[in-house]
Amino acid sequence: MKKLLFLLAVVSLLSGNFFMAQAAQLDTGSGDFNAIRIEEEDRLFIPADKVNEVWAYLEEYFIKDQTFLEAINPKLSAYFNLEDFRDIYFDTPDLKLLSQKSGIRYRVRTNLTNPEDVKNNRELVQIKLNNISANEIQRGEYKYPVKRAGNINTAEESHPLLGLIDKDFRQEFKDKVSSLGLDPMSLRPILTVDDHRRRVYILYDKKPSISISLDEAKSRVWGQEISFAEIEPEISEIILTEADEKTKAELRNIINKIIGVLKAKLPYLKTDLTPKYNKSFDRLEEKLPYLRALVKYDLQSQNALYSVVSLAVLAILALVLGLYFLIKRLVFKQREK
Incomplete structure (x- = not known):
């Protein structure tokens, strides 16, 4: 009997570790590098003087009192995190990605609410693609792991972006960039966007399915600083990529109801699907009309x-x-x- 109990305990421990490992892999996306993920992300621009008012509304009706969510669907619940992101955007000297409203960025993520979160301090290189379908809120995303070379022996390893990418995925990244008509070696850092995010995670049947992010972004070039704020309601890219059509339809119905209520209750929220890279560059260019010349000669x-x-x-x-x-x-x- 003791042997049986011991065996059951071992099996339980091993299976528990297995599921924890699987959950960690799902959370980090480590099994999906160089694979396209589809995201559907609306963007609602917030006037600068309304940011605190918008967050107060989200906190009251999505976190403190969740009867609003339950009225939409009794399977919904929510919690929130505070996070900081630093995104360094890369582009060609002639800004081809900017012109396509796409982007390539190196991202560092900090979870201010839960430092033990598996994604805290995670570094990634991401390719964000616009115009992947007739649906204007859909974008494609490819992710690549960061692992700096121990010794720098080649031009690639000394490159400000290629040198960040794990060598096991570097060629795949280069191939993907080349397929977009870009020379990977020509990519250079254009600007940095610092983003303070208050994010509401909405669970459907206890699974993270939808998020509403209130982002306060800022960028600075040659002493000129710009800032803006927006809400990004979106369905989890994992679910959107992998779920069946029935689940997708149900979640789209839920998020459309949420966006409708937000616009009705906060009528100054206006849809602006312009990506952060473009928003930042355009605002900086208003203050620095010679910004494109700076980029051309790598002086930004x-x-x-x-x-x-x-x-x-x-x-x-x-x-x-x-x-x-x-x-x-x-x-x-x-x-x-």
Whole structure:
């Protein structure tokens, strides 16, 4: 009997570890690198002076009092997380991805609510593709793991983006970028977007299925800073990619009801499907009309700004010294006469 109990305990432990490992893999997406995921993401622009009001509404009717969710569907429940994201967007010198409203980014994610979360401090490289279907809110996404090379021996390993990607997936990333008509080696960092996110996770039948993110994004180039806020209601990309049509239809019905209520209760929310990369670049370009020229000559980074300022200071100093010695020489000659 003791042997039987011991055996059952071992089996239980092993199976528990197995399911935990499977859950962790699902959560990190580690089994889906270089595989397309479909996302359906609406974007509702928030006026700057209404951000706190919008969050107060979400907190009251989605977190504190969930009768609103239960009225839509009794299988719904919710919780929320605070998260920070740093996204460095890469593009070609002629900004081909920007023109397509697509993007390639290196992302670092920090979970401020739960530091033990498996996704906390996770790094990823992501390709975001626009116009993958007639549905304007659908986008495609490819993910690649980050693992820096121990020793830098090649041009790829020293590249600011390719050098980040795990070498086991680097060629797949290069192939995917090449299939988009882009030269992977030409990709360079264009701008950084810092995003503070308050995210409501909505569970359907106790499974995370829908999220509503309130994002406050900001970016800075050459001393000019821009910011904006938006709500992103979306169905989980895992479910949207893998679920049957009946489940997808039910979740789309739920999220459409939620968006309808948000727009009715907060009428200043306006749909703007422009991706964050484009929103950030467009706003920065309003403040820096020569931004595209900076990108063309790879001068948009803060280090480039310091270099340009340093060269300008040296040039001015050289000019001043040149004038000083010229005047001194002229004065000396005048005295000789």
